[in-house]
Amino acid sequence: ICRIAVLASGRGSNLQAIVDAIAAGRLQAEIVGVFSDRPDATALERVAADRRWGHAPKEFSDRAAYEQALGDALAASAPDWIVCAGYMRILGADFVQRFNGRLVNIHPSLLPLHKGLHTHARALEAGDSEHGASVHLVVPELDAGAVLAQARVPVLAGDDAQTLAERVLAVEHPLLIATLELLCAGRLAEREGQPTFDGHPLFSPLAL
Numbered sequence: 001i002c003r004i005a006v007l008a009s010g011r012g013s014n015l016q017a018i019v020d021a022i023a024a025g026r027l028q029a030e031i032v033g034v035f036s037d038r039p040d041a042t043a044l045e046r047v048a049a050d051r052r053w054g055h056a057p058k059e060f061s062d063r064a065a066y067e068q069a070l071g072d073a074l075a076a077s078a079p080d081w082i083v084c085a086g087y088m089r090i091l092g093a094d095f096v097q098r099f100n101g102r103l104v105n106i107h108p109s110l111l112p113l114h115k116g117l118h119t120h121a122r123a124l125e126a127g128d129s130e131h132g133a134s135v136h137l138v139v140p141e142l143d144a145g146a147v148l149a150q151a152r153v154p155v156l157a158g159d160d161a162q163t164l165a166e167r168v169l170a171v172e173h174p175l176l177i178a179t180l181e182l183l184c185a186g187r188l189a190e191r192e193g194q195p196t197f198d199g200h201p202l203f204s205p206l207a208l
């Protein structure tokens, strides 16, 4: 069974989608831990207390010590895949290297468009006619790893950042579950930093 660890900073609706997909028997997986930089994150409450790790970076002497502790806790949970699902802190290169090839992130834009924050407002400002979400491999450079899968939504007249965010979030959940199904089944994989699908190099993101 596929061991999934989740990094989350806030609400955890993507985490809840994983919890629900496992409960429904759709995703053959187990959530081995939820890890947060915010001890009060709602996300932590979505799993049993013995699977929660919530510690603020300020509890540690510096960022390296924080990421060492986070990484040690994560490693102890022996995950096959580590999903950043609304984890709002940039991971350092040492951390990314430690879990290289097992880290994915869900980002609320059609990468390579709109890396970083405020993606919905920026899609509107840019006049984009469509927007969406991407699941990608994590590399040290922010939101720059190979994109595995994307889901698209239209930008509609009258949208504001909030309405657009809601439309994107509604496709994030099925996108993340479909991607995790493929990752857990070994159909979608990472070899030397490049994604493969059924053993073949994946040149463009799966449209899910």
Ligand code: GAR
Pocket (backbone or CB within 6 Å): 008, 009, 010, 011, 012, 013, 014, 015, 085, 086, 087, 088, 106, 107, 108, 116, 133, 169, 172
């Ligand atoms: C999601 O929209 C996710 O794509 C985004 O934060 C939200 C978390 O929602 N992630 C990022 O912006 C990462 N840079 P959730 O806590 O309800 O899953």
